[in-house]
Amino acid sequence: MTDNVLQIEQASKTRGKLRVLDAVSLSVAPGERVALLGHNGAGKSTLIKAILGLTPLSGGRISVAGTAPGSGSARAATAFLPEAVSFHPALTGREQLTLFSRLAGARADVPALLDRVGLADALDRRIGTYSKGMRQRLGLAQVLLGRPRVALLDEPTSGLDPISRQDLYDIIDELAGQGTAVLIASHALTEVEARTDRIAILRRGVLVADDTLAGLSARAGLPIRLRIRAREDAGAIAEQTGGRRVNGASVEILCSPAEKMEALRRVAAMGEAVTDIDITPPRLEDLYRHYAQEVPQ
Amino acid sequence: MIRFLAIARTEMLILKRNRWLVVATLIMVLFALALTFAGSAPTGTLGVDMLTVSVASMTTLSVYLAPLLALMISFDAIAGEADRGSLALLLSYPAGRGEVLLGKFTAQLAALAFAMVIGFGSAGAVAAWSGGAGSDSLIALARLICTSVLLGAVFLTLGYLISALAPGTTAAAGMSAGLWLIFVVLYDLGLLGAVVMDQGGAFTQSVFPWVMVANPADAFRVWNIAASDGVALSSGMAGAARALPDWAAPVSLLVWPVLGFAAARAAFRRVEP
Numbered sequence: 368m369t370d371n372v373l374q375i376e377q378a379s380k381t382r383g384k385l386r387v388l389d390a391v392s393l394s395v396a397p398g399e400r401v402a403l404l405g406h407n408g409a410g411k412s413t414l415i416k417a418i419l420g421l422t423p424l425s426g427g428r429i430s431v432a433g434t435a436p437g438s439g440s441a442r443a444a445t446a447f448l449p450e451a452v453s454f455h456p457a458l459t460g461r462e463q464l465t466l467f468s469r470l471a472g473a474r475a476d477v478p479a480l481l482d483r484v485g486l487a488d489a490l491d492r493r494i495g496t497y498s499k500g501m502r503q504r505l506g507l508a509q510v511l512l513g514r515p516r517v518a519l520l521d522e523p524t525s526g527l528d529p530i531s532r533q534d535l536y537d538i539i540d541e542l543a544g545q546g547t548a549v550l551i552a553s554h555a556l557t558e559v560e561a562r563t564d565r566i567a568i569l570r571r572g573v574l575v576a577d578d579t580l581a582g583l584s585a586r587a588g589l590p591i592r593l594r595i596r597a598r599e600d601a602g603a604i605a606e607q608t609g610g611r612r613v614n615g616a617s618v619e620i621l622c623s624p625a626e627k628m629e630a631l632r633r634v635a636a637m638g639e640a641v642t643d644i645d646i647t648p649p650r651l652e653d654l655y656r657h658y659a660q661e662v663p664q
Numbered sequence: 665m666i667r668f669l670a671i672a673r674t675e676m677l678i679l680k681r682n683r684w685l686v687v688a689t690l691i692m693v694l695f696a697l698a699l700t701f702a703g704s705a706p707t708g709t710l711g712v713d714m715l716t717v718s719v720a721s722m723t724t725l726s727v728y729l730a731p732l733l734a735l736m737i738s739f740d741a742i743a744g745e746a747d748r749g750s751l752a753l754l755l756s757y758p759a760g761r762g763e764v765l766l767g768k769f770t771a772q773l774a775a776l777a778f779a780m781v782i783g784f785g786s787a788g789a790v791a792a793w794s795g796g797a798g799s800d801s802l803i804a805l806a807r808l809i810c811t812s813v814l815l816g817a818v819f820l821t822l823g824y825l826i827s828a829l830a831p832g833t834t835a836a837a838g839m840s841a842g843l844w845l846i847f848v849v850l851y852d853l854g855l856l857g858a859v860v861m862d863q864g865g866a867f868t869q870s871v872f873p874w875v876m877v878a879n880p881a882d883a884f885r886v887w888n889i890a891a892s893d894g895v896a897l898s899s900g901m902a903g904a905a906r907a908l909p910d911w912a913a914p915v916s917l918l919v920w921p922v923l924g925f926a927a928a929r930a931a932f933r934r935v936e937p
Contacts, residue, residue, distance in 0.1 A: 419756045422936050439758050447756040453749040455674075457681040462674065469670035470757040509753075 372397050372444075372548045373418065373517050377427035380413055380572075387413045389572040390427065395548040397516070400539060402559040403552040404655055405569035411552040412450065414569070415519050418550075419447055432516050443472070446515035446547075450522040452506030456495030460486055460505050463494060464512075473513030484508045485534065499526040507538060518542055520551045524558060536562045560651040568658045576658040580651060587657045589649035590621035595634055596643040604640060608633065667759040671767025672774075679737070679775045688733050688775065692783025699725050700787045714795020715788055719804045722784055723888045726812045727881050728848055731819040733779065735840040737772045738823025741765075742932060743836040752937035761932050769820060769925065776816040784809050807891060811884050814917045818880040819844075821924025828931035851879050873907040883916035 371394035380388040388410045395401050405411050416422040418429055420437015429436045432444035454463050461477055468475040481490055484504040489497065494505065503526055510518055520539070524532045536558065543549050553559050559566070566583060568576040576583055595618045597604045605612045608630070610620035622630045627646075634641055649657075679685050699721040700714075745751040754764065788805045791797065797805075823840060830836035855876055862868045876882045890906070890913065 416752070416936075419752070421752060421755060439760075442756060443758045445756060447753060449749065449752050451749060452753060455678055455748070455750065457678050458674065462677060466670055466674045467757065470667050470754075470759045472666075472758065506753075 370396055372432050373550065374430045375414070375418070375427070376429070378414070378417060378424050378429055379426035380410075380417060380422070381425045386572050388417070388424075391569070391572070391574045392427075393567055393574060393577060395517070395550055397546045397548050398543050399565065400543045400549045400551065400563040401565045401567055402563040403550055403567050403569065404554075404556070404559070404659070405552075406659060408571075409569040409659075410572040411569055412521060415447075415521055415550070415552060418517075418519060419445065444516040446510040446512065446518045448506045448510050448518075448520045448523050450525065450552075451499075452502055454494045454502065454505065457493060459491050459493055460497070460508075461490045463505065464508055467509045468512050471513045475512050480508045480511055481505075483511065484538070485531075500528060500531055503527055504531070507535060511538070511542070514545060515542075515547055518547050518549045520549065522553060523551060524553065524555050532558060556651045556655055566651070566654075568655065570659050576654075580654075583654050583658070584649055585624070587649065587654055588623060589653055589657060590623055591627050591649070592647040593620040593622065593627075593630060593634070594618070594645040594647070595620065595641055598640055598642050600640070604637065607637070668763040668767040668770065671759065671764055672770040675768050675771035676774065679771060684737060685775050685778065688737070688779040689782050691733070692729070692779045693786055695725055695729060696722050696783045696787030697790060700791045713792075713797055713801055715791040715797035715801035715805060717795075718787060718791035719801060719808050719888075722787060723808055723885065726780075726784075726808065726815065727885055730776070730780070730812045730815040730884075731844055731848055731881060734772075734776060734816040734819035735823045735826075735844055737775065738768075738820045739827055739830075739836045739840040740833050741768050741772075741824050742827040742935060743830050743833045744827070746935065746937055747833045751935075755937060762929050765824060765925070765929055765932055769817075769824070772820055773813070773817055776820070777813045780809050780812045780816070784812065804888070804891070808888055811887055811917060814921065815880060815884045817921040818917070818924055819847075821921055821928050824928035825924060825931055828928055828935050847879060848881050852876075852882065869907075874912070877908055877912045877916050880917055880920040883913040883920075887913035887917060 373395040375391060375393045378388050378391045379386070391410070391414060393401075403411050403414070413422065417424050418431060418436055420435070420441060431441040434441045434444075458466075460481055464475070464477045464480060468477060478487070478490060481487055484507050486501060486504050486508065489501060494502065497505065503523070507523065510520070518539075523535055523539075527535060532555075539549055539551070539562065551559065551563065560580060565579055566576065567574060576586075578586065593610075594613070595604060595608070595610070597616050597618060601612050601616050601618055604610070605618045608618060608620050610618040613619045620630060631644075634644060700718040702721070740747075742751070745754065755761065759767075784805065788797075792802075822843060826839045826843060827836050830839055855872065859868050859872055862872075877886055886908065890908070890910065
């Protein structure tokens with residue numbers, strides 16, 4: 368496990384009586400993109416702050432690039448994009464990024480970086496005149512400074528339009544491609560579903576899931592949804608398959624992954640009576656609902 | 665070491681851009697000039713040159729104005745960043761909290777020094793040109809400028825301390841106003857009350873001067889007054905200063921910024937953005 372650049376072991380944090388983080392263990396390898404999901408207040412931001420060394424843990428340990436969080440070398444190895452990132456409104460994008468580049472000790476090509484995130488035109492405008500999306504892009508530009516080994520992105524797509532979101536995930540892919548371990552805290556399930564390697568779910572400070580989408584899906588055992596469109600008599604098909612009529616002409620069948628082929632064979636055997644069939648595996652939204660709302664024992 | 669300079673450079677840019685530098689300098693120039701002209705009357709009666717009188721008046725001005733300007737610049741140094749939400753990002757960079765504070769301090773002290781030099785310098789120049797100036801009064805002016813910058817440094821660090829302790833910018837502003845009132849007005853009033861109650865007893869003789877010089881604002885006053893007979897003469901408050909050794913006021917004014925900075929740094933270290 369020594370190759371994990373970010374290693375969290377049994378991390379716990381209590382605030383008063385509240386257990387904000389409860390024995391959370393999670394690791395991210397170089398080049399891996401891990402999504403951290405959870406409701407508001409589930410402990411995502413606290414975990415990120417603990418990784419940054421901004422808030423001390425009550426128990427457990429975290430290692431960032433082999434060092435303690437908050438140490439000089441850990442901070443040098445880490446890039447951070449806070450939720451709703453904000454800068455001093457009187458500075459220009461170029462000035463702000465130049466400051467960060469000096470603080471990081473990176474000799475970055477600031478105009479090229481701002482061009483990379485689509486801010487080339489706003490280089491010398493004050494940040495006070497930027498839109499929320501532009502500030503978010505500027506925040507992303509500072510993540511790219513000096514090839515970080517760990518990138519922590521807290522709600523990176525909040526406030527971005529669909530095209531910008533696409534751009535952002537392209538940049539995240541690029542980061543991961545150069546070997547950065549990326550941890551993305553997010554609510555945007557559909558985006559995360561397609562663009563990350565692994566998914567971790569926090570529920571009230573407890574890590575309830577940490578697996579690939581396929582792994583989560585198999586473990587949850589959520590049914591696959593088959594939707595059959597009937598040519599004439601949907602009622603008959605519903606009766607035959609034990610499914611449920613959803614509208615005039617369609618029938619919906621829920622079956623476990625193991626029963627899927629069997630169900631398909633039966634539907635295929637109906638021949639002309641069926642005009643179309645859609646297969647919907649459980650989506651991340653369903654999985655998230657399953658893991659995040661499961662009643663604790 | 666490069667990092668605090670990077671922060672100082674950016675802070676300076678902000679002070680210039682949000683007009684702080686211009687406004688602070690303008691305030692200093694206006695008040696110093698006004699006092700110089702208003703205070704030019706007693707020159708003949710006291711037998712000192714106009715610059716000396718001007719320095720005496722400006723000393724009184726600076727006791728109030730230097731702490732005020734310093735606190736106004738510094739109170740939101742940390743609380744402002746925390747409110748804006750930019751503190752966590754800044755602290756995720758390799759610069760330590762001490763470096764962040766030192767960077768801000770460097771820039772803001774430079775801005776204060778600039779305002780003091782221009783303000784007192786121009787008033788001094790006007791006084792010297794219209795009423796004459798000796799080498800003594802020039803030294804007094806230089807001393808006034810340097811000690812004002814030191815006094816500003818004290819209150820800059822106290823402003824950071826408040827900024828780190830306050831739950832928000834508004835609270836920090838209120839606490840700064842309170843701090844200013846205590847150090848510049850209430851402390852002296854309290855001492856005055858104590859001296860009146862004591863009726864020239866042991867407290868007034870031996871304790872009072874030390875308690876007084878422990879306040880940086882009073883140390884500033886004592887330093888400027890004790891060092892120049894002319895200034896002491898025209899400010900009429902030499903008595904207490906005489907009871908103290910020469911080093912007392914300078915030590916107080918030099919130690920305060922160091923203590924203030926250490927306290928601010930300790931408080932800043934406990935801030936969780």
